[in-house]
Amino acid sequence: MPSTTPSAEYLYETVANDIRTLITSGTYRPGDRLPSVRQLSRQKRISVSTALQAYMLLESRGLVEARPQSGYYVRQRTFTPPPEPEISSPASDPTQVSLEELAFMTLRDTENPNLVKLGIALPDPDLLPTKKLLRIIAGLKGGKELQANAYVFPPGYEPLRVQIAQRAHLAGISLAPGDLVITSGCLDAVDLCLRAVCQKGDIVAIDSPTHFGLLQCLEGLGLKALEIPTHPREGISLSALRFALDHNPVRAVVLVSNFNNPLGCLMSDDNKRELVKMLAAREIPLIEDDVFGEMSFSDQRPTACKAFDEKELVLWCSSFSKDIAPGFRVGWCAPGRYQTKVEWLKFVSSEGTAAITQVALAELLATSGMDYHLRRLRRLYAFNLEQVSLQVMRSFPEGTRLTRPTGGFLLWVQLPEGCDSLQLYKRALVEGITLAPGYLFSATPRYAGFIRLCTATWNHAVEQAITRLGALVVEGQAAQPAGRRRAE
Amino acid sequence: MPSTTPSAEYLYETVANDIRTLITSGTYRPGDRLPSVRQLSRQKRISVSTALQAYMLLESRGLVEARPQSGYYVRQRTFTPPPEPEISSPASDPTQVSLEELAFMTLRDTENPNLVKLGIALPDPDLLPTKKLLRIIAGLKGGKELQANAYVFPPGYEPLRVQIAQRAHLAGISLAPGDLVITSGCLDAVDLCLRAVCQKGDIVAIDSPTHFGLLQCLEGLGLKALEIPTHPREGISLSALRFALDHNPVRAVVLVSNFNNPLGCLMSDDNKRELVKMLAAREIPLIEDDVFGEMSFSDQRPTACKAFDEKELVLWCSSFSKDIAPGFRVGWCAPGRYQTKVEWLKFVSSEGTAAITQVALAELLATSGMDYHLRRLRRLYAFNLEQVSLQVMRSFPEGTRLTRPTGGFLLWVQLPEGCDSLQLYKRALVEGITLAPGYLFSATPRYAGFIRLCTATWNHAVEQAITRLGALVVEGQAAQPAGRRRAE
Secondary structure, three states: OOOOOOOOHHHHHHHHHHHHHHHHHHOOOOOOOOOOOOHHHHHOOOHHHHHHHHHHHHHHHEEEEOOOOOOEEEOOOOOOOOOOOOOOOOOOOOOHHHHHOOOOOOOOHHHHOOOOOOOOOOOOOHHOOHHHHHHHHHHHOOHOOOOOOOOOOOOOHHHHHHHHHHHHHHHHOOHHHHOEEEEEOOOHHHHHHHHHOOOOOOOOEEOOOHHHHHHHHHOOOOOOEEEEEEEEEOOHHHHHHHHHHHHOOOEEEEEEEEEEOOOOOOHHHHHHHHHHHHHOOOOOOEEEEEEOHEEEOOOHHHHHHHHOOOOOEEEEEEEOOOOOOOOOEEEEEEEEHHHHHHHHHHHHOOOOOHHHHHHHOOOOOOOHHHHHHHHHEEEEEEEEHHHHHHHHHOHHHHHHEEOOOOOEEEEEOOOOOOOOOOHHHHHHHHOOOOEHHHHHHOOOHHOOOOEEEEEEOOOHHHHHHHHHHHHHHHHHHHHHHHHHHHHO | OOOOOOOHHHHHHHHHHHHHHHHHHHOOOOOOOOOOOHHHHHHOOHHHHHHHHHHHHHOOOOOOOEEOOOEEEOOOOOOOOOOOOOOOOOOOOOHHHHHHHHHHHHHHHHHOOOOEEEEOOOOOOOOOOOHHHHHHHHHHHHHHHHHHOOOOOOOOOOHHHHHHHHHHHOOOOOHHHHHOOOOOHHHHHHHHHHHHHOOOEEEEEEEEOOOOOHHHHHHHOOOOOEEEEEOOOOEEHHHHHHHHHHHOOOEEEEEEOEEOOOOOOOOOHHHHHHHHHHHHHHHOOOEEEOOOOEEEEEOOOOOOOHHHOOOOOOEEEEEEOOOOOOOOOOEEEEOHHHHHHHHHHHHHHOOOOOHHHHHHHHHHHOOOOOOHHHHHHHHHHHHHHHHHHHHHHHHOOOOEEEEOOOEEEEEEEEEEOOOOOOHHHHHHHHHHHEEEEHHHHOHHHHHEEEEEEEEOOOOOHHHHHHHHHHHHHHHHHHHHHHHHHOOO
């Protein structure tokens, strides 16, 4: 903005150009109403007639139109644009991008409705009680309506904490409502717990492979990850962990005890007890991510490590994102002796979690239908995972290995020797299929030959997609010698 | 849990004691249904008959009751408890607590329905479009219903970013929807921006007095606050800031340009332009908290510093918490050249903001009623602030000074010489009135003689509360010499 008084002509052209930029950038879209002449004149400190001239200029250029008694609107395009020249593939090349960008790309694929999405750990939207939640919100009255649009400070909405404490009891954990802090999803809970127990530069031991959300979170906090070997069925190797603890100043351990992401492995109660004991003896906090705990295929919800915690050193984290409401971003933690610290960190970073989501979930959990919902979900996810596994076995070439999870909706597939998951990701994307390449599950490329598939949904499109993936792996194998020749 | 096989008697007593603890701690409340005998037996790995024995023991102790065909429930207390001995005042002594605890206390006062709440910057719940928002949520259909319960990754829900970019235009800021990141409220936005531009230990210049949310946020990130003198009407002193920048390695500046909290001061456009220029010349980012920007008492929404930003160095932050939906925790920032970093930090700390709140707000903003809502809000807040000011002038003793804000709903009151805000806070709390003592607005006790009052609501209770506050100040003055005598 020039400080000398510019000529009126200069002014209305500037104003018109400003609005044109907002139209081309998508801030104002065809059919949108533009600021009134009076608003424009006030906001730009120009006269009403200059504002009017700006709009008339835009009108003469065919960008806006006046509607009687109503003001100026962005014009709908009426002409048919000529065919555009062919453009190159919009998928940027993942070999050129960092792990961070690759993770972002995988996530953003979820917004493309034309893809078969096997790449991200999303529950099947048809299996979520969304309609019930929206109905509950619509029915809020009086005090609850007021609370739904008021600040709720940490530790969070009390009736929700009561419901979570009751569910925790079924997982073998005895908690008072005051032992819980409501968070914005499980990753927020893990992030807060890490901030409560670690300083930048500290070493954190994690299960490996692990989900990229955790890897990125550690990177965001400037923490160093120490990856501990993890058995595809039994979970983290306690002997490897003990060795690591004996030789490194490990400040905390973070792991998924029940149905690890991506392995789907489940620690036995004996191992959980031993793990808690081992860490307690060293006064090392355990941050337990239990987000898949409710997704067991058996009737029995597995115990959490927190159930064996006698020294208040286990920080138990989970959320409603996998079984009820991914769009609500409500999770929690029971941070043991770090309760006050976590409450304070939650307050100073965001003041608290949205009230409306907490009130709605507390109401939903208090209804009697939740047990039925969870039983149905578990049966369907067990069925779908089995179908996806069978289809992989039918379609993928010999040498392929896969996990046998007893809960959750993720399958970890080891491709035959020499196959690269990033190449497969790129080829699959071109054909409208997404998957999570193994690179995302470690800070090193040690899982280059693995992919993770989401098994939450089973239908004809998924069946075809997996058949096609199998064919792509076979094609990749056939292309290998040629590729090697070129490299020589 | 002992590893040897315990006797059945020991077992059912242990299980019964566990449930009793959960009843006394509030996890299970009178009337709540307890886990079924079968659930309890599975979860505790005990026989069905042992589980049944545990419940029978609790029943014999009068804690639970069996309902036919339904299971065990926590018993309603039927006896009238004898009168309890008188207890000491539940308000802990603020002189014994840290700034952090004092801030928490002030916030928690908001959950007590029996207090007249002048202590926290809360909009009047009756002036929020809550019913309309809930109705919008109830009416979501098809694709929007699905989106409301799906993950939305950073930068956030696009239709909401379009609406915010349009509102930004009215504040003189030209933004494309892609220039915005949706956050969980304004403090989350400021926190993310600070993490994007600073490292632990860095010095950040801030306006002073400033709101304790920011002070606590800086503390949480391990940043050092450099407090810059701020004029009660004109805002931050540019000469003092320039001096500070010349003598300190300041890494970023954070301030509220429009209607600072607690002062309510408004920077002129000339000062905003000069500030942006001064910082741009030094390549220092400005994090602009504009959460009260829409709350101007005039028709003209003031410009933001961001409007003068030519080097993409202003990170503009705001939210819907003050004018539309405090319970939704939705804010945003336009982080300029730090866009990618902020998106990434948002992703790695919490994956994103709740979808349902973003979808509902995008729908609300697209309706035509928003301008009317804001105009009404501004008129009412102008009126209420004037009434509170007049009442303070009538009730408080000579020597009291107060700000004259032209927007927002906060009043900053300087008490007469020698009056202490913490003493007043304590005396007022006993009488059911809360206020924010000046100690909360600086890392030093320099505002000991100030209080902040929220003026969002004006009614008979508020009128009486302010009259009473005035009387308490007079009483405090009268007590002063005596107090001094005792100290001598």
